[in-house]
Each structure stands twice: as C-alpha cells, then as structure tokens.
Amino acid sequence: MTTMTEYTNGERNIKRRTVLKNTAAASAAGIVGIPALSGSAVAQSGSGNVWLSDSGASNTEPPTKLFTVEFDDTAEEAVLTLVTEINKQDFTTVDAIAATPDEVTLIDRNNSRLGKYDIDADTFTDLGEITGLPSLTVTATYSSDGILYAANNTTNKLYTIDESTPEANEVGDIVGADVNGADIAFDSDRTLFLHSNTDDTLYELDYENPSGGIDAxxxxxxxxxxxxxxxxxxxxxxxxxxxxxxxxAIIEVDKGTGASGTEFDAVLNGSSFDIANGDMATAFLCQECDSEGSLAKYEFECVDYDEENDECLECDFVLEGDGNSGISYAGDDYENKEGEECEPISVTFETGYCDLVAVVKAGPEEHCVDADIEGGVATVDISDNPDFTNPKNSKQYAISYVEFYCECPE
Structure with a gap:
C-alpha cells in the first residue's frame, strides 16, 4: 500500500480520517459543502459514515475497492468517493465488510481471511484466516459496543469474531430466514437486521436469545x-x-415495515456506477453511555449582570462543577419562549454519546426526558412537553437546569 494520502482543504492539508469524519458529521447535520475526498460533499440529512466495497463483476482479480457514500436528496444520487484499493490476491472476493470510525474490516468470502484498512494511516493489514469460519461468509457488522458479527451462507449461523486470534465463535442457528447474500447490520439501538436475497425480505434477529435458535x-x-x-x-x-x-442504486428501506423508499442512483465521478459484488457498512460515530450517576449539570443563570441598573444583560447555561464527561456547551445555543428573553425552552449540546437522558427542571417540577441526538448534537426541547406546562394558564415553563444521565435516575 501507499503511504497516507493528504487532501487539500484551501491552504492546509488534512488527513484522510479527518475528512471522512467531518464529512460524516456534515451528513448527519444535513450540511452541504463540507470538504470531501473529491470536491464538496452533497449530503442527505442523517446519511452518516457509510462505506461501500466493490470487487467487480468477475470477483476473481484484485483490486477490491473501498468507497464512501454521500446521499444527494435533490438529485436522488448516491455519490461514491474512492478511498483506497486493496491489491491483495487473498482479498478478491470481499463480500463482507464492517466499519469503525478508524478502520474498515474486510472478510473474503472464499478463504475467510480477515483484513484491516486503517483510515488514518492509509494502510491495509492481512490478519490471516479466521479459524472456525466456513467459506461463503458474505455478511458482517459491528455492534455499537465494537463486537464484530458475521453470518454465513453455508451454515445459516451467526458468529462473533475474535479479531485478535482471529477466531469465529458460534452464536447460534438463524431460524426463519435464509442467509443468502445481502447483509446484516446493527442500528444504534442494538437491533440486528438481516436482509436475505432469497425473498428480498428484511428481518430482525433475536441474537441475544440464541437458545434453540436465533429467531428471525x-x-x-x-x-x-x-x-x-x-x-x-x-x-x-x-x-x-x-x-x-x-x-x-442504493435504496432506502424502512426499518419498521421493510418497504423500499427512495432509490439513489449510484454515481462515481459524475457517471453511473455498476454495483457488482461487494458489501456496505456503517461506522458508529458515537459511543454507548454506560456511566453511573450524573454526567454533567448545566444551570441557566445570568452571566452578565448590570449592578448599576439592577438588571441582567445576558443569560446562558453554565456548567456546574467539573462533570462534563462527553458533553459540552458552546454557549448561547438555546431558544427562548416566543417574545421572551432568558426564558429557554430548548437547548443544544455537543456530545460523543449515541443516547442520553436529561433531568430537566422547569417550573416547580423536574422530569426525565430523552435527549434528541443527531450528528453529535444533543437537543433538549420541552416546548411541546405537557409535563412542563402550567396547568392554571397552559403556558410553558422555562428551563432552570439540565442534568445528563445515561439512564433516568430512580
């Protein structure tokens, strides 16, 4: 492999991983024009960090190519950007990939070899054959806690992969669905989906209860x-x-109903792209929250007080104490009640967590609410929450403080 390639953004050079992460964050926020590996990213809100591998129609000769994917809502196109080519003879039939923010993991379907592409270093490492994993493994995914899973066409079983060995450990038989092409994928709620080409059907796998078989x-x-x-x-x-x-094309599918939605035509360098053998993957760009107790508490206070005129000139949320684990506030990022000042009903924070809850004090009571997290931004909004409405006049209370937890405290 070549050494890491640097891509120019204006007058400064930025590393490949930085570009990929920035592009993914832009996608999640629906921003257009963040620098990508070639030109500017055109992104669908919520597209996230999505990868596509392609080993060609013949699927017998190198290279296997890795692309990032951005979604253009207006043109209904899936815009591919070539990131690297894997020129290894043992990785010509890669039909299973999985991704983290730092690496893309590849499994060759014919020889069960495990490989790692390091995004930052722009290097590929062959880690050898996965012991106990039969050939025709065409699906792979990481859970949000970093465990690599794979499913096999031949055995119709689900496996976890110990990457340090590497070795496959059987989870169980998949019952009620054929592992036939397509893929498995976790969402951030740890739901595991399987798509089978036997019947073009999306399944949910009960992988946490494998006794007697993994129900699909x-x-x-x-x-x-x-x-x-x-x-x-x-x-x-x-x-x-x-x-x-x-x-x-890359086609959107509703997780709840399995119904297909928007078809985004695959495009590379402005021309249509022929999707052949390969796979897709999502890198989770956030971490699971598993801490006990309060993570951070932000009080809404007067931050600029005019003593001479006895009035507050500016209010904002202020961190109480030292606890700000994974949650930060940039300042002046809240919305007031209509026509009011220093009366917040919505506030946003930056976070590395996938999920958070917040204990919110507004009016005489406090209640636990879910924080809406998208693209690394957590929003706490009580504007339509009846728990924070004055029952005497139906007016909305304003937020006094927000305190973050992984789970609602008892």
Missing part, C-alpha cells in the same frame, strides 16, 4: 432489490439502505 422476524419485503450490502443511516439511528445490484 420478518419486517417486510422489497421485491426485486437484490441487495449486495446494507448499512444504517445516521450512524445507526436512521433507516436501512441497501446496495442494489439489479438497479445500480
């Missing part, structure tokens, strides 16, 4: 899509997308 529950069918791979938008929070060989 049908979510619905998208006839004729013939997926080669699957990912979940918005770093696992959005809908499923699949790479369709029959349509040369």
């Amino acid at each position: 529950t049908s979510k619905g069918t998208s006839a004729g899509v013939s997926f080669t791979g699957m990912a979940v938008l918005d770093s696992g929070k959005g809908n499923v997308v699949g790479s369709s060989r029959s349509k040369d």
Whole structure:
C-alpha cells in the first residue's frame, strides 16, 4: 500500500480520517459543502459514515475497492468517493465488510481471511484466516459496543469474531430466514437486521436469545432489490439502505415495515456506477453511555449582570462543577419562549454519546426526558412537553437546569 494520502482543504492539508469524519458529521447535520475526498460533499440529512466495497463483476482479480457514500436528496444520487484499493490476491472476493470510525474490516468470502484498512494511516493489514469460519461468509457488522458479527451462507449461523486470534465463535442457528447474500447490520439501538436475497425480505434477529435458535422476524419485503450490502443511516439511528445490484442504486428501506423508499442512483465521478459484488457498512460515530450517576449539570443563570441598573444583560447555561464527561456547551445555543428573553425552552449540546437522558427542571417540577441526538448534537426541547406546562394558564415553563444521565435516575 501507499503511504497516507493528504487532501487539500484551501491552504492546509488534512488527513484522510479527518475528512471522512467531518464529512460524516456534515451528513448527519444535513450540511452541504463540507470538504470531501473529491470536491464538496452533497449530503442527505442523517446519511452518516457509510462505506461501500466493490470487487467487480468477475470477483476473481484484485483490486477490491473501498468507497464512501454521500446521499444527494435533490438529485436522488448516491455519490461514491474512492478511498483506497486493496491489491491483495487473498482479498478478491470481499463480500463482507464492517466499519469503525478508524478502520474498515474486510472478510473474503472464499478463504475467510480477515483484513484491516486503517483510515488514518492509509494502510491495509492481512490478519490471516479466521479459524472456525466456513467459506461463503458474505455478511458482517459491528455492534455499537465494537463486537464484530458475521453470518454465513453455508451454515445459516451467526458468529462473533475474535479479531485478535482471529477466531469465529458460534452464536447460534438463524431460524426463519435464509442467509443468502445481502447483509446484516446493527442500528444504534442494538437491533440486528438481516436482509436475505432469497425473498428480498428484511428481518430482525433475536441474537441475544440464541437458545434453540436465533429467531428471525420478518419486517417486510422489497421485491426485486437484490441487495449486495446494507448499512444504517445516521450512524445507526436512521433507516436501512441497501446496495442494489439489479438497479445500480442504493435504496432506502424502512426499518419498521421493510418497504423500499427512495432509490439513489449510484454515481462515481459524475457517471453511473455498476454495483457488482461487494458489501456496505456503517461506522458508529458515537459511543454507548454506560456511566453511573450524573454526567454533567448545566444551570441557566445570568452571566452578565448590570449592578448599576439592577438588571441582567445576558443569560446562558453554565456548567456546574467539573462533570462534563462527553458533553459540552458552546454557549448561547438555546431558544427562548416566543417574545421572551432568558426564558429557554430548548437547548443544544455537543456530545460523543449515541443516547442520553436529561433531568430537566422547569417550573416547580423536574422530569426525565430523552435527549434528541443527531450528528453529535444533543437537543433538549420541552416546548411541546405537557409535563412542563402550567396547568392554571397552559403556558410553558422555562428551563432552570439540565442534568445528563445515561439512564433516568430512580
């Protein structure tokens, strides 16, 4: 492999991983024009960090190519950007990939070899054959806690992969669905989905209760899509997308119903792209919250007081104490009640967590609410919450403080 490539953004050079992460964050926030690996990113809100591998129609000779995918809502195009080529003879039939923010993991379907592409270093490492993993492994995914899973066409079983060995450990038999092409993918709620090309159906796998078999529950069918791979938008929070060989498009699929939605035509360098053998993956760009106790508490206070005129000139949320683990506030990022000042009903914070809850004090009471997290931004909004409404006049209370937890405190 070549050494790491640097890409120019204006007058400064930025590393490959930085570009990928910035582009993914821009996608999650729906921002257009963040620098990508080639030109500017055109992005669908919530697209997240999505990868596509392609080993060509013949699937017998190197290279296997890795692309990032951005979604253009207006043109209904899936814009591919070539990141690297894997020129290894043992990785010509890569039909299973999984991704983290730092690496893309590849499994060759014919020889069960495990490989790692380091995004920052722009290097590829062959880690050898995965012991105990039969050939025809065409699906792989990481859970949000970093465990690598794979499912096999031959055995119809689900496995976890110990990457340090590497070795496969059987989770159980998949019951009620055929592992046939397509892919498996976790969302950020740790729901594991399987798409089977036997019936073009999306399934949910009960992988946490494997005794007697891993039950597959049908979510619905998208006839004729013939997926080669699957990912979940918005770093696992959005809908499923699949790479369709029959349509040369990446197609959105509703996680609840399995129904197909928007078809984004695959485009590379402005021309249509022929989707052949390969896979898709999503990198979770956030971490699970598993800490006990309060993470951070932000009080709404007067931050600029005019003593001479006895009035507050400016209010804002202020961190109490030292606890700000994974949550930060840039300042002046809240919305007031209409026509009011220093009466916040919504506030946003930056966070590295996938999920958070907040104990909010507004009016005489405090209640636990879910924080809406998208693109690394957590929003706490009580504007339509009846728990924070004055029952005497139906007016909304204002936020006094926000305190973050992983789970609602008892």
